[in-house]
Amino acid sequence: MFDLDLRSRKPIYEQLIEKMKEMIIHGVLKPNEQLPSVRLLAKQLTINPNTIQKAYRELEREGYIYSIPGKGSFVDNKKEAVYSEKVKQLEENMLKLCQEAFYIGLKKEQIFSIVERAERAIRGGEEHDSN
Amino acid sequence: MFDLDLRSRKPIYEQLIEKMKEMIIHGVLKPNEQLPSVRLLAKQLTINPNTIQKAYRELEREGYIYSIPGKGSFVDNKKEAVYSEKVKQLEENMLKLCQEAFYIGLKKEQIFSIVERAERAIRGGEEHDSN
DNA sequence: ATATCTGTATTATATTATATAATACGGTTG
DNA sequence: CAACCGTATTATATAATATAATACAGATAT
Secondary structure (H helix, E strand, O other): OOOOOOOOOOOHHHHHHHHHHHHHHOOOOOOOOEOOOHHHHHHHHOOOHHHHHHHHHHHHHOOOEEEEOOOEEEEOOOHHHHHHHHHHHHHHHHHHHHHHHHHHOOOHHHHHHHHHHHHHHHHHOOOOOOO | OOOOOOOOOOOHHHHHHHHHHHHHHOOOOOOOOEOOOHHHHHHHHOOOHHHHHHHHHHHHHOOOEEEEOOOEEEEOOOHHHHHHHHHHHHHHHHHHHHHHHHHHOOOHHHHHHHHHHHHHHHHHOOOOOOO
16 A cells, blocks of 8 residues: 655655655545554554554644544545645745756746646646656 | 754754755856865864765765865856756656646646746745755 | 554663764875 | 865764564454
8 A cells, every 4th residue: 555665765754754744635535534543554564552652642742633542544535724734835836946957057938838838747647657 | 155954853964965956056066166174163163073075975975076185175066967867857856846747736827837936936036045 | 351453651772863072094295 | 385175984973764572551343
């Protein structure tokens, strides 16, 4: 369900957080859907339960999920807030990258063509990169 | 000359590498210009010389600078290669970010307006962010 | 009620990356 | 020759990450 890179310099718990954020934002995991338990997911991924819990704790702190002792962990239903927060953050990153691009010397038209190339890539087949 | 954040999660030597790459690419440091020596820069920044050397070694490996034992370290003159490599890398980042933007639901027009906002920001006053 | 699941918490330990410290060697220059 | 350069090595300290081993309390089904 979650493919992680154990060799990456990026900590496992961070990878988990990012993956789950994406799945929640993209609707793969839907509001109030129950997540795999800390121990079960730890077994499935052959990872220590504490590492899973660390990710879950952070996800709860950021409002992506909520946990009920004795019952389980679930996708939070305030998807709207999470979504717009993500969009805002992405806009900031886009702005920074564009400024860097201009600073280096790229022209507006070049950036536009990249945008359109991205659009075609999305329409074609949706693929992911393993960072 | 180089302002670093010693508290950052990002390692000092990585910060140094990024700063110097920017300064080289942007022409603040010019081809064949001599860089501060390992020991001198270490004193100025109150950092261990080994940390400086680690940054210099990596910068040399990537072709940004060259070092001559007994003489010093200097900005490499193959700026063109470095430059185009940087552009290529930036295009990749831009493409990824655009795909993410489309994936989340942003429209092409929204991205275009961000690009134009970035362009205006550049024309206004050139400022930097401290990541 | 009891076994078994859930989240949560704590303590100890191992591992790795980062950074410092202390030296040392050889080339360059004045 | 003294004072700089880059480079290399070894040891140590520190922090972040991850594992391991427990423990406690709530929920739930048999």
